[in-house]
Amino acid sequence: MAKQSQSEIDQMIQRSQCIHRDLVRRDIIQAIQSYQCNLVLKLNRYNLNEGYSKEYLCLSGTVLCEYKENRYNIPIEIILNENHPYKSPIAQVKPTSNMFISPTNQDVQSDGTITINYLKTWRHPSSDLSNLIKAMSQSFSLSPPVYSISNANYSTAPYPTNSPSMGMPMPMGRSSLYSYSNIHQGIERENQGEISQDIYHESLKTAVLERIRNRFNELNNIEKAEIESLKKTEQYLNEGEKKLELLINQIQQKQIQTKNYITNLQNKINQISEKPLLKKDNLIEDNPIIFPAPIYKQLFQAFAEEHAIQDLLYYLADGLRKRSISLENYLKHVRELSRKQFILRATMIKCRQVAGLPTK
Incomplete structure (x- = not known):
C-alpha cells in the first residue's frame, strides 16, 4: 500500500467537517508513519439513522x-469523530470475505467493534492514534481477532505476512477444531441425508441482520453524541445572547442618564448667563468684626493672609507629590508665596510693636 502525500491528506482534511484540523492533521501523519501499521486516509460517506449520509475521515488498512x-x-x-482528538474515534476490525470474527478476543465484539481500554479511557492530549495502534497490536498479539475457514485443513495461527498462502485460524479455546467441510461431513453421516439449503440461507440472513443492527446502533450512538454536543453549544449561545441583551440594556440606560445630565447642565448654564451682574456699589459690606483701631485690622488681615499662604503651600506640596503640577510651576509659586509670606510676617511684627502687643 503506497504512502499518501501531504497534499492528499490536507485536501481530505479540508473537505471533511472536522473542527480541530491542525490537531487532526498532526495525529493522522504520526499514525500513518508508525511501523506497526499500513494505513491510508480516506473520506468515506456513512448512512445515518436520520435518513441522510455524512462524510467522516477514516484510516483504513492493516495493523501488524x-x-x-x-x-x-x-x-x-x-x-x-468531528471533534477529534477531544472525542475518541471508533475502531473496527474489517474481515475480508474469507475471514470471520473470532470470539476468543475479548477486546473485539461480534460485529468487529474494537473495545480496548485505551479507547474507553481516551483523553486528549495524552491519547493519540499512534498509541491506539500500539494498543490494538498488543491486544491482537495476545489473541487474534479474526480467523479464516479452509476447505481441507485448518491452521492454528492468523494470516501471516511471511506466508500468504496460509489461511486464517479457527477460533481457539476448544478441544478440537474442524474445517467447514469436516463439519458438514459429520452432520451428513449423523443425519444420513443432505441438509437443506434453507438452513444456510437463514444462518446467513441472521448474520447479516446482526451486523446491520450493530452498525445501526453504532451510528445511532454517534448521532446521539453529536446531538448532545449541539445542544450544549446551543445552550451556551443562548446564555451568551441573554448576557449581551443585558449589557445592551445597561448601556442604553447609561446613555439616557448621560443625556439627562447634559440637559440639566445646559439649563444651569443658561440660568447663570441670564442673571444680571450686580454692581460693586450695590453690594452691602457685612463685616461683623469691629476693630478699635486700624492697626488691629491690619494685623488681623496680615495674620489671615499668612495662614492662607501656609495652607496654599501645603496643597502645592500635595499636588507635586500626586504629580498634579510640574516641578517648575511648584518652585515658581513657592518662591512668590514665600516672599509674600515673609513680608506679611514682618508686617505682623511691626503692627504688634506699634500696638504694644508681645511680638512672640
Missing part, C-alpha cells in the same frame, strides 16, 4: 501483530 513467532496483518478501520 505477532502471534506464535509469526507476523500477521489484521485489517482494521478507524473512524475519526
